[in-house]
Amino acid sequence: MTPEQIKQTLEALIGKDRVRLDGEALDIYGRDWTKIHSPKPRAIAFPRTTEDVQKIVQFANQNQVAIVPSGGRTGLSAGAVASNNELVLVMDYMNQVVDFNPIDRSVTVQGGMITEQLQAFAEEQGLYYPVDFASAGSSQIGGNISTNAGGIKVIKYGMTRDWVLGLTVVTGKGEILNLNKGLIKNNTGYDLRHLFIGAEGTLGIITEATIKLTRTPKDLTVMVLGVPSMSAVMEVLKTFQNTMDLTAFEFFSENALAKVTAHHQLQRPFETATPYYALLEFEAENEGVMDTAMQLFEECMENAWVEDGVISQNETQLQNLWSLREFISETISHETPYKNDLSVIVSKVPEFLQAVDTFVEETYPGFEIVWFGHIGDGNLHLNILKPKDLDQAEFFEKCHQVSAKVFAITQAFGGSVSAEHGVGLVKKDFLHFSRSPEEILYMQAIKNAFDPNKIMNPGKMLDS
Amino acid sequence: MTPEQIKQTLEALIGKDRVRLDGEALDIYGRDWTKIHSPKPRAIAFPRTTEDVQKIVQFANQNQVAIVPSGGRTGLSAGAVASNNELVLVMDYMNQVVDFNPIDRSVTVQGGMITEQLQAFAEEQGLYYPVDFASAGSSQIGGNISTNAGGIKVIKYGMTRDWVLGLTVVTGKGEILNLNKGLIKNNTGYDLRHLFIGAEGTLGIITEATIKLTRTPKDLTVMVLGVPSMSAVMEVLKTFQNTMDLTAFEFFSENALAKVTAHHQLQRPFETATPYYALLEFEAENEGVMDTAMQLFEECMENAWVEDGVISQNETQLQNLWSLREFISETISHETPYKNDLSVIVSKVPEFLQAVDTFVEETYPGFEIVWFGHIGDGNLHLNILKPKDLDQAEFFEKCHQVSAKVFAITQAFGGSVSAEHGVGLVKKDFLHFSRSPEEILYMQAIKNAFDPNKIMNPGKMLDS
Structure with missing residues (x-):
């Protein structure tokens, strides 16, 4: 089917000006952040509703056209690259809040909502969406779910998987499934929701998601500790984690710190240089918590697990300490x-x-x-x-x-x-280092059940 | 195959005296807590290792013998009933701790470990396994995972699903899979671990599980509040949950309270009788938390969402208040x-x-x-x-x-x-009230992939 034929047929189904064939669109929507593969999509479709998505998938099945689902295109494994004549299904115009309920503390959004929009919406409601990472300004919630995105708060809040109460999906066969319907407890057979989380668009397309929100963290406080060895880092982690609820526990090496402070003209957290640094964050909502943290710090010093340390006294200091960790990636990108x-x-x-x-x-x-x-x-x-x-x-x-x-x-x-x-194209050839041959066969059997015509993101994660 | 033939063949594979055919064994291991179906198993096998389980499953495939996996037999949906000439695979002798690591705060146990044993093991290590429910003294961790057990602490700690870092399973085809290997972050394709959680033994048998532990809760404190209406219960929940981390939020009606206090000769929590009661639990680890709780209580009183209330001052009072909720089931069992x-x-x-x-x-x-x-x-x-x-x-x-x-x-x-x-036999005919026909077809396709000869707990959850 030629691009023109696709445009004509699809626009009859989902509306005029909903399919683009121009070079700019093909270039933008055919790639993600990996930039390894050259984009070469056949056409770009812009659905507005779950039913639009269903029509596109049904069309693709009937005409053997491969679909690449496209979110914020911030992926680092080429899961959303279209380099093989695919139809790209762009979720950008499906970015609305569908429903919100303050008692359930849950929000249902379309799959194309940007992560930061969701975080801002939660904040407006006096609530909090805790999954956060560098690409939150561009990544979309449907893509986050499809790659089970992690980030900097996993130690307390878990992965994206842990915040999904329900999904509306269009399967590779073109059916609409409403999975788990926002329920907290629902033991009625296999939890298909968890199959779609992390499936990288190979089983179908996530059109809506019901997301759990939580209370806003209070008085976040950061400690940066200078640690002489990795085994000492482990002791510090154990000591704090067994007594306090940490919201983050990050680490970086001395050469990372040296590069960041030089490149961004930041102050070192303290004079002492140590091979490794641990960054801890926690809610210091009252004096008691701060006292506990200081006791644990002293315990670590006495055991020589920590050689020096600093604690944030206000929001500015907290941001400055976080910068030491968060600016590393950008700093070394020049090398x-x-x-x-x-x-x-x-x-x-x-x-x-x-x-x-x-x-x-x-x-x-x-x-x-x-x-x-x-x-x-x-x-x-x-x-x-x-x-x-x-x-x-x-x-x-x-x-x-x-x-x-x-x-x-x-x-x-x-x-x-x-x-x-995730796996995408970049890690596909290395999947067997983490999954057994039997597991990969079961993955293929599941893929075949949901996408028998192999139209959903073919070649990503698994060989078609 | 006759019971005698099964015993002879299996004992050659897994050892002498590992298969029972006596009436007592058939009666004990053929039923669960439902007591609706008459037990009628063919034979009872007692494996000691994952390899034993694999041999039994391979034998069952070769000889078309149906297997019922049997844990603590405390299920309430007849998921572990053997009333159709099945071979019961009893996990009672696979109840050992395989590995424990204090830094990971994870423990690997065999599937037959009793929930209370796991809780006690965690306590010995200064840690905590938070999934708890009435049958913890008999239920086994493999069964808990297979039914995704919930209980009284879900509001803070989630379901059993949320504590499983890894599973060793023997599939219906007789392969051994090591799923997720205890990792916190692992985005390498479909998460088969989550398929086995809640599968009620229809895809295979869980022989080992790596379970996450957490820090022990500190200074648990209970409030019981008298509430005039269900909508007020919702306001109370919202008010507390947006400010504090609750470890439980239970409710019961006035007639439940009246029956419990009469039957167990317990004191009412306070004089005022209200249509409903809410029981809240939280960690009052310092004065600040208690002050916050009292402020929220006053806010609820001012808004007429609460008419009276009481708070535990020590462990005995806490247990007494919990009794008002926990004794209900036993109390009304007489009616x-x-x-x-x-x-x-x-x-x-x-x-x-x-x-x-x-x-x-x-x-x-x-x-x-x-x-x-x-x-x-x-x-x-x-x-x-x-x-x-x-x-x-x-x-x-x-x-x-x-x-x-x-x-x-x-x-x-x-x-x-x-x-x-769960579903088992009891809810199977009602599954369509919660799952769509398409979802049920996908469940059957998944079942067929893992258990093509239909030997794993046939007739449970899904029709064979």
Whole structure:
């Protein structure tokens, strides 16, 4: 079917000017943040309703046209790339609040609502949507659910999965399912909602979601602690977590701190330089909590798990301390980093990090590693910086060799080759490092049940 | 295959004296707490390891023998009943701790570990397993996961689903899968772990589970409040929940309170009688929390949402107040109640309760209704008491007519016909009130993928 034929047929179904074929649209909506694959979509459709989406999917089934669902296109695994003549289904115009109820503390939104819009809506209602990450200004809630997005508050609030009370989806076969209907308790058979969460659009399209909100955190306070070793980081985590409710527990290495403070002309948190830094956040809603935090800090100092530390006294200081962690990614982007998003169980982090460090140092002595991540969740972002004198193509070729070995180390530690970024095209060939052949066969069987004509995001996550 | 042949073949695989055919075993292991169906199993097998379970499942596939997985047999939906010549696979001897790690705060246990054992193990480690309910002394963790058990702390801690970091399962095809491996973050394709949670043993058998633990709650404190109406109960919930972290929010009606206090010779919480009572629990770890709670209580009094109230000052008072709620089920068991476990979204509870009340009053004027439940989760336990002068058979026949209408009302409110008890045999014919025909077809397709020979708990939840 030619692009023109698609436009003509689809516009008869969902309305005039709802399909674009122009070069600008093909370029914008055919790619995500990965920028590895060249966009090459056939046409771009802009539905307004769940029924529009259903009509598009039914059309695609009848005419064997592959669909790529497209949200905020902020993905880092090429899950929303259209490089193979697909029809891109853009959710941008499905961004409305459908329903809100203050007693249930739940809001039903269309899949195209931007994460920040949802956070702002919650705030207007005196409530809080706690899933937060760097791309919140562009990412859409349907995409977040489809990749089970994580971020910086997982230690207290969990992943996107934990905030989904209900989903309206259009399956690959073109049926509309209302999954779980916003209920907290509902034990009536297999929970299909959880299949669609993290499915990266391979089973169908999320058109609406009922999202749980929670109370706003009070008097957030940040501590940054200088820690002499990764095993000490673990002791600090254990000490605080067994007594307090932490809202974040992040870490970064001394070279990360040095780069951030230099690049952004920020002050170091304190004079002492230590190999690692832990950033803790918690609600200090009264004196009692602050007293507890100070006692635990002293306990850590006495045990030599911490060498120095600082605590925020106001909102500005809190933001400044968070900047030390949050600006890392942007800072090192100037050094063409090779990145990986890995996880192991928390207690194995020190040994895992050491194994990766040793491998890289021995194999590529000139490569500099910058570590940071959500260590309270076992999620490490590995960044290897390009040596200045090395050609970029050669660097990336060497990094591909690094990848294979790093994934093998991850597998040996029982870890995940994609902690929070999903599989898409980028990690598909490495899926077997984290999932067994039997699991992959079951995934394919499930895919076939929901999408027998293989029109939903084909080639992403699984081979078609 | 005769029982003797099964015993002989299986004991060659898993060891001598691991299969019982005696009448006592057939009677004990063929039933659960429902006591509606007569037990009629063919043989009872007692595996010790995941590999034993795998051998039994492979044997069952080769010989077309149906398996009923059996945990603590405390289910209320006949999910573990063997009344059709099945082989019962008993998990009682797989009750060991496999691994524990204090930094991860996770414990890996075999599926046959009893809930109370797990709670006690957590306590010994200075940690806490928060899923709790009346049958914790007998129910097993594998069964809890297979029914996604809920209970009295869901408002803060969620369902069993929320505490499962990893599962080892033997599928209906006889493969061993290690699902999610204890990771907090792992976005590598469909989360099969969540399919097995709540699957009631129809996809396979959970042989090991990695369970998340959390810090022990501090200074738990209970308030019981007298509330004039269900809409006021909603306002009380909203007022407290938007400011404090509640660990429980339960409710019961005046007639429930009257029966409990009379039957157990307990004191009423206060003089004032009100149509409904709310029981709130929270951690009062310092003066600040208690001050906040008292301010919110006064706000509720000023708005006439609450007419009277009491707060526990020590552990004994806390237990006494909890008894008012927890003893209801046992108290009314003497009046042969007809029970249903329903849920709607929280904000619809008052209207839903009114609709059921009105229907029962109009249709069966002599029937007394006792309501109680986990109202913070929208989960209501409906109990209709047998009038003294009515014949039991006639009462139950009328109640069956009540069921059909109550489920229709539940459906009209977008609710669940089984909030936390599962489907099993008891609710199977009513599944369509909560799940669409398309959803049921997808459930059957998933069942076929994991259990193509239909040997895993056939006839439970879905028709074979």
